[in-house]
Amino acid sequence: MGEGVPGLEQAYQILFTVALIFLALMLVLCLIRAIIGPRVADRIVAVNMMGTMVMVIIAILTLMLKEGYLADICLIYAMISFLAVVLLTKIYTGVYLERKSREDGVQGKEKEVLKHGSV
Numbered sequence: 863m864g865e866g867v868p869g870l871e872q873a874y875q876i877l878f879t880v881a882l883i884f885l886a887l888m889l890v891l892c893l894i895r896a897i898i899g900p901r902v903a904d905r906i907v908a909v910n911m912m913g914t915m916v917m918v919i920i921a922i923l924t925l926m927l928k929e930g931y932l933a934d935i936c937l938i939y940a941m942i943s944f945l946a947v948v949l950l951t952k953i954y955t956g957v958y959l960e961r962k963s964r965e966d967g968v969q970g971k972e973k974e975v976l977k978h979g980s981v
Contacts, residue, residue, distance in 0.1 A: 878926045882919060889915050906950050913943030 889912060896908035917936050924932035 875926065878922050881922055885915050885919050885922075889919075902954050906947065906954060909950065910943070910947045913939070913947070917943070 892908045892912045892915065896905050896912065899905055917940050920932055920936040920939060924930070924936065
């Protein structure tokens, strides 16, 4: 990166280290949000955010270690993370719609019982 300017390489190393520490802290906080929820949507967003932060961590490590193959791993991880979030959202949507239709069916039966006065 900064082979021509003395001290620039060390400044980059310090910046990258600080960024990695900050991202690790944010990753732990997102993990806590994914565990405690309270809603499923909060958990899905936290998992998506964790995937994005892991990709940024891999990108920073690519620059720090000067290993180009890590960029390929980052791209593969991005695709897998995207598919995982789409799958989780699809499953959650299906469960939500099933629960809602079941509740609507129960409420419809209750209204019918109240209307006719018998079971």
